Amino acid sequence: MFENFTEADHKKFMMMAHDMRKYGHDPKGQNGAVIINQNKELVYGGYNGLPFEKELNDEMKELFCTNWENNFQNDYRYNQRLIKHAETNAIDNALYHGLKVEDCVIYITLYPCIHCAEAVVKSGIKMLVHDDETVDFNDPNWGEGWKGVKDLFDKQGIEILQLHTNKEQIGLGRLAKLSIHYTDFYRKHGFIRG
Numbered sequence: 001m002f003e004n005f006t007e008a009d010h011k012k013f014m015m016m017a018h019d020m021r022k023y024g025h026d027p028k029g030q031n032g033a034v035i036i037n038q039n040k041e042l043v044y045g046g047y048n049g050l051p052f053e054k055e056l057n058d059e060m061k062e063l064f065c066t067n068w069e070n071n072f073q074n075d076y077r078y079n080q081r082l083i084k085h086a087e088t089n090a091i092d093n094a095l096y097h098g099l100k101v102e103d104c105v106i107y108i109t110l111y112p113c114i115h116c117a118e119a120v121v122k123s124g125i126k127m128l129v130h131d132d133e134t135v136d137f138n139d140p141n142w143g144e145g146w147k148g149v150k151d152l153f154d155k156q157g158i159e160i161l162q163l164h165t166n167k168e169q170i171g172l173g174r175l176a177k178l179s180i181h182y183t184d185f186y187r188k189h190g191f192i193r194g
């Protein structure tokens, strides 16, 4: 379905996902995602963040951040429950704005969890590209879940492509330079606070 996508295309869109990643709210595991249609156009993007970001006032922000920091130290799972994942944010952002994600490809900087994988299936997205080098189906903690994601995608005919990106090349300085255009786009569409 995406035969017209060159390796350079995949790398470019992967870079855009890394661009989104740096806005992630979770300092322990920032993740970014962009959805691209078959015409190689950006549909929408997302990062792992609060689901209610737009409604946060200063008082809530302070309360949340205090709680977040405390719980981040004490219970990482609590933090995870508060943070909506990048892939589902990207999909929900697009659908909220009435944009079609069916038959698109999603680029993400971390291999998805099963809940995000379900959201990808449900959305009609047909391909997933990531460059997460940590994926190992034999990992004692995450291996079984990661394998479950692959099995689900295989059954649904969703292709998974793993890119091997030079992570040293995508330091924040370089991204900041590359991403001025997209940063403006994201700000305009309300992804970025301020």
Ligand SMILES: [Zn+2]
Binding pocket: 085, 086, 087, 112, 113, 114, 115, 116, 117
């Ligand atoms: Zn997830």
